[in-house]
Amino acid sequence: MDHKPEKKDSRLIPILREGVSVIQMIFFKELKSVVSKNHPDLDSVSQTMLTGAITNELFGSCNPEEKFQNFRNQHRGIIEQELLDLPAKLPHLMAPLADALRVQTLCDHQEGIDSSHILKQADSCDILSADQELPLPSAFMATVRNLGGEHNLLIPPVEFDQTEEQGLLQ
DSSP states (O other), X not given: OOOOOOGGGGGHHHHHHHHHHHHHHHHHHHHHHHHHHHOTTSOHHHHHHHHHHHHHHHHTOOOOSHHHHHHHHHTHHHHHHHHHHHHHHOGGGHHHHHHHHHHHHXXXXXXXXXXXXXXXXXXXXXXXXXXXXXXXXHHHHHHHHHHHHHTXXXXXXXXXXXXXXXXXXX
């Protein structure tokens, strides 16, 4: 019998999504300094927009506003190159980033959304490691808390029910 997560899992999904958001914020913050160094020709507003466009592209959450879409289209080549350069420029973030993208895709799947294209793109940019498995929610949130602490983004500890945690991965 195919086990579909029951409503009780709904408590876990928002917590995991918050963890993904923390990793996304840390990534944005660190990527901003990379973009500033790589693109000194751009003004600070454009550097921030480029950082946001790269982050949104990676996490599959493009801003629908026309000015952001125009910026994305005008800088498509730079965005793609920066995505390809991520493993070399931010190697210390690749494992947590890969975990966040996997957890985001898992959460999407639990909610009936197919975001597997995000993992395919991350894999093509060498962000995903073939031998890296999907982390258990408790392990992912421990990583989030550690990184969040290093970046002064505090995340309160959350206790996970092991059956709830295992049920999510089925």
